[in-house]
Amino acid sequence: MASYATRSREELRIEAKKMIARYGELMQQGLKLDMSRGKPSKLQLDLVSDMLTVLTDPAECIIDGEDARNYGNLAGLKCAREYWADVLGCKPEQTFVGGNASLHLMHSLISWAYTHGLKESPRPWCNEKRVKFLCPSPGYDRHFRITESFGFELVTVPMTPYGPDMDIVEELVQDPLVKGIWCVPKYSNPQGYTYSDITVNRFANLKPAAPDFVIMWDNAYCVHEFDGEFEPFPDIISLCEAAGKPNMVYEFASTSKITFPGAGISVMASSVENIAHMTKLISAQTISYDKINQLRHVKYLKDKAHTIELMKRHATIMGPKFEMVLKMLRAQLTNKGIAHWHHPKGGYFVCVAAMPGTAKRTLELCKRCGVVLTPAGATYPYGVDPHDSMIRIAPSLPPIEELEKAMNVFCTSLRLAALERYLGMPLIED
Amino acid sequence: MASYATRSREELRIEAKKMIARYGELMQQGLKLDMSRGKPSKLQLDLVSDMLTVLTDPAECIIDGEDARNYGNLAGLKCAREYWADVLGCKPEQTFVGGNASLHLMHSLISWAYTHGLKESPRPWCNEKRVKFLCPSPGYDRHFRITESFGFELVTVPMTPYGPDMDIVEELVQDPLVKGIWCVPKYSNPQGYTYSDITVNRFANLKPAAPDFVIMWDNAYCVHEFDGEFEPFPDIISLCEAAGKPNMVYEFASTSKITFPGAGISVMASSVENIAHMTKLISAQTISYDKINQLRHVKYLKDKAHTIELMKRHATIMGPKFEMVLKMLRAQLTNKGIAHWHHPKGGYFVCVAAMPGTAKRTLELCKRCGVVLTPAGATYPYGVDPHDSMIRIAPSLPPIEELEKAMNVFCTSLRLAALERYLGMPLIED
Numbered sequence: 001m002a003s004y005a006t007r008s009r010e011e012l013r014i015e016a017k018k019m020i021a022r023y024g025e026l027m028q029q030g031l032k033l034d035m036s037r038g039k040p041s042k043l044q045l046d047l048v049s050d051m052l053t054v055l056t057d058p059a060e061c062i063i064d065g066e067d068a069r070n071y072g073n074l075a076g077l078k079c080a081r082e083y084w085a086d087v088l089g090c091k092p093e094q095t096f097v098g099g100n101a102s103l104h105l106m107h108s109l110i111s112w113a114y115t116h117g118l119k120e121s122p123r124p125w126c127n128e129k130r131v132k133f134l135c136p137s138p139g140y141d142r143h144f145r146i147t148e149s150f151g152f153e154l155v156t157v158p159m160t161p162y163g164p165d166m167d168i169v170e171e172l173v174q175d176p177l178v179k180g181i182w183c184v185p186k187y188s189n190p191q192g193y194t195y196s197d198i199t200v201n202r203f204a205n206l207k208p209a210a211p212d213f214v215i216m217w218d219n220a221y222c223v224h225e226f227d228g229e230f231e232p233f234p235d236i237i238s239l240c241e242a243a244g245k246p247n248m249v250y251e252f253a254s255t256s257k258i259t260f261p262g263a264g265i266s267v268m269a270s271s272v273e274n275i276a277h278m279t280k281l282i283s284a285q286t287i288s289y290d291k292i293n294q295l296r297h298v299k300y301l302k303d304k305a306h307t308i309e310l311m312k313r314h315a316t317i318m319g320p321k322f323e324m325v326l327k328m329l330r331a332q333l334t335n336k337g338i339a340h341w342h343h344p345k346g347g348y349f350v351c352v353a354a355m356p357g358t359a360k361r362t363l364e365l366c367k368r369c370g371v372v373l374t375p376a377g378a379t380y381p382y383g384v385d386p387h388d389s390m391i392r393i394a395p396s397l398p399p400i401e402e403l404e405k406a407m408n409v410f411c412t413s414l415r416l417a418a419l420e421r422y423l424g425m426p427l428i429e430d
Numbered sequence: 431m432a433s434y435a436t437r438s439r440e441e442l443r444i445e446a447k448k449m450i451a452r453y454g455e456l457m458q459q460g461l462k463l464d465m466s467r468g469k470p471s472k473l474q475l476d477l478v479s480d481m482l483t484v485l486t487d488p489a490e491c492i493i494d495g496e497d498a499r500n501y502g503n504l505a506g507l508k509c510a511r512e513y514w515a516d517v518l519g520c521k522p523e524q525t526f527v528g529g530n531a532s533l534h535l536m537h538s539l540i541s542w543a544y545t546h547g548l549k550e551s552p553r554p555w556c557n558e559k560r561v562k563f564l565c566p567s568p569g570y571d572r573h574f575r576i577t578e579s580f581g582f583e584l585v586t587v588p589m590t591p592y593g594p595d596m597d598i599v600e601e602l603v604q605d606p607l608v609k610g611i612w613c614v615p616k617y618s619n620p621q622g623y624t625y626s627d628i629t630v631n632r633f634a635n636l637k638p639a640a641p642d643f644v645i646m647w648d649n650a651y652c653v654h655e656f657d658g659e660f661e662p663f664p665d666i667i668s669l670c671e672a673a674g675k676p677n678m679v680y681e682f683a684s685t686s687k688i689t690f691p692g693a694g695i696s697v698m699a700s701s702v703e704n705i706a707h708m709t710k711l712i713s714a715q716t717i718s719y720d721k722i723n724q725l726r727h728v729k730y731l732k733d734k735a736h737t738i739e740l741m742k743r744h745a746t747i748m749g750p751k752f753e754m755v756l757k758m759l760r761a762q763l764t765n766k767g768i769a770h771w772h773h774p775k776g777g778y779f780v781c782v783a784a785m786p787g788t789a790k791r792t793l794e795l796c797k798r799c800g801v802v803l804t805p806a807g808a809t810y811p812y813g814v815d816p817h818d819s820m821i822r823i824a825p826s827l828p829p830i831e832e833l834e835k836a837m838n839v840f841c842t843s844l845r846l847a848a849l850e851r852y853l854g855m856p857l858i859e860d
Contacts, residue, residue: 070692
């Protein structure tokens with residue numbers, strides 16, 4: 001099958017006719033499928049059911065001389081801090097174990113920076129005339145939204161298969177208005193790229209003009225392989241420390257895609273000094289986080305090695321879904337010059353770069369067929385993809401049979417959107 | 431026993447000698463007791479042990495067509511919103527069910543007001559030149575600290591047995607810089623006063639100059655009787671609505687002193703419009719709160735009536751402790767003109783008003799004997815009690831035998847501090 005670009009108008013018309021017919025058939029299936037968010041599936045939730053019974057004896061709530069059922073210990077249970085230090089490869093005293101959502105910790109950090117300032121801030125960010133924040137894109141919409149909600153200027157940084165384009169990052173941080181950057185270093189959302197060692201080292205060795213520049217290191221998918229063995233990752237905290245910038249990075253993670261989404265535990269890790277600074281600020285916000293749930297998680301997940309074993313069981317559910325998505329993309333979109341994508345080995349997404357100018361239209365056609373995806377543009381600052389090209393597919397939630405149907409709709413819609421561009425006419429009327 | 435004020439210097443010397451000897455004996459007991467915070471005791475935690483086993487079947491996690499184990503539903507499970515509406519006497523759509531701490535919700539509200547503004551705000555509070563906040567005192571130190579941490583000017587409002595002095599409140603809210611007030615309407619922290627119906631009505635009918643004036647209605651002890659039957663309380667939300675100011679109040683509560691402190695669920699209740707406004711803001715902060723724990727609580731607590739039954743069981747533990755405290759106060763401090771106190775029927779504290787100028791010294795003497803209480807002044811803005819008089823006693827944590835010892839230390843210390851003032855000399859050397 002030749003690229004659409006090299007086909008004659010007549011050949012494209014024949015292809016269009018085929019696709020219109022196929023789209024009509026798909027319409028009649030009356031689908032109602034959601035691939036918009038990285039929600040684990042019911043099978044995955046059932047997989048970790050023992051979470052509900054792992055802590056039933058009140059006597060077990062007393063641990064390291066502390067009763068997990070009572071107020072206190074803001075930075076988290078000793079065993080929970082040890083657990084996260086093991087997973088992230090840092091030290092327990094560099095961790096702060098939070099509540100059910102790492103996003104909440106990230107938001108708190110930015111909010112505190114805005115209202116009170118970070119450890120190295122000369123003043124709270126609300127007293128700065130302008131604040132710029134770097135957003136490697138495509139990226140995670142909820143990250144961008146946090147910094148947008150505080151009125152920061154979002155600056156798009158292009159992504160490469162090795163992470164954000166560091167030449168550009170190194171140049172941009174010369175601007176003292178640039179106060180930070182969002183990063184998902186492993187299986188980036190949405191492309192599934194893992195930052196190379198060179199990229200990670202260049203991050204640790206950044207010399208930003210702003211003294212309180214902060215790397216928001218969201219290690220959301222640190223143990224989330226669905227294809228192959230666990231891939232070790234470097235400890236950004238010790239790398240920043242070695243580079244003489246121990247307070248430049250905050251790392252985040254959670255168990256949301258390990259145990260129960262939104263009912264797990266989260267962590268913020270940084271230098272001991274930064275953790276002390278934030279703990280003092282957070283002490284005005286809350287007495288302590290849910291330590292019973294922390295204990296439940298430590299009892300269930302035990303340690304890094306045991307967590308990785310559990311992730312292999314998640315992989316038996318997630319792997320086939322990603323295989324299906326990639327198989328359908330290969331079968332229906334290869335060699336047409338209208339889309340390309342990366343084959344990730346972990347994380348929660350496949351990101352399809354459609355022919356420029358066709359992403360929105362593709363999603364519109366999907367939606368009419370009952371298939372909802374992440375809105376086009378969502379992976380860029382302000383929700384605007386300048387090329388109208390990137391589409392995020394989240395295969396985790398639907399059962400695999402539905403996923404096949406949904407991908408059929410997606411590929412057909414994408415081909416129709418491309419054909420409309422080539423032929424310069426709408427193929428599917430309202 | 432006559433008041434110290436009417437005794438001769440010789441009589442006071444004899445009393446002092448007696449107290450010094452008693453203090454010496456108490457010193458030798460080597461006590462180490464903490465009555466500083468309103469922490470429930472181990473007996474109370476054990477009382478609610480069934481919380482750990484109330485939700486063990488994954489099938490039960492699917493409720494009202496929703497899987498509590500997955501992301502989503504920011505405002506909380508339907509059944510959790512219904513539960514809180516029942517307890518507070520408002521409507522489910524007027525509730526937002528949060529995470530493990532109502533303090534966190536209160537902090538979020540003030541932080542959002544500061545960074546983004548409330549529903550009625552002409553601008554975020556960080557863009558106001560000055561913000562004043564009313565603090566009925568004595569009050570809850572953590573409330574005051576939230577508003578202090580944002581640089582607001584804290585304005586002390588005197589408390590009366592019927593609630594804050596409303597003549598003064600009504601006058602102060604004429605100042606457009608005054609943006610809100612902290613309230614604990616039932617069994618106020620620390621005095622245990624319940625606002626009268628007249629006070630509550632005057633609150634609902636406030637006509638503040640600031641359009642975004644907010645009543646922070648922390649109903650922390652709404653079902654927390656330890657002496658006698660449950661006392662019904664008015665629904666501040668419908669009262670404000672009836673008075674034409676539906677967006678003026680936010681009410682808060684949590685299960686921290688019903689089930690597990692810091693591992694329960696919390697609620698924020700207000701007008702539907704306010705809840706919509708806050709839900710939108712909070713959607714940038716988190717995807718959803720821990721709905722499994724919400725479900726666990728609804729299954730365990732069931733409804734208001736069942737919760738009140740549970741509180742009666744807490745009362746069998748709490749009641750005798752308060753009785754002991756009050757008995758000791760009566761036995762050792764009555765009719766000496768050096769202290770008075772209110773006999774609360776619920777809540778977590780007894781507040782002793784010592785002779786002006788003796789609170790700090792009393793706590794110092796207690797500490798030397800191994801008994802720690804809430805720091806003197808903590809119940810006032812900026813931690814400064816202008817009369818150095820108010821002392822908060824939190825009897826919940828220690829077992830009753832220890833409480834008796836601690837109260838012996840407390841009463842002796844208070845008498846010594848008063849005698850030092852009358853005699854004009856230190857009685858206990860460093």
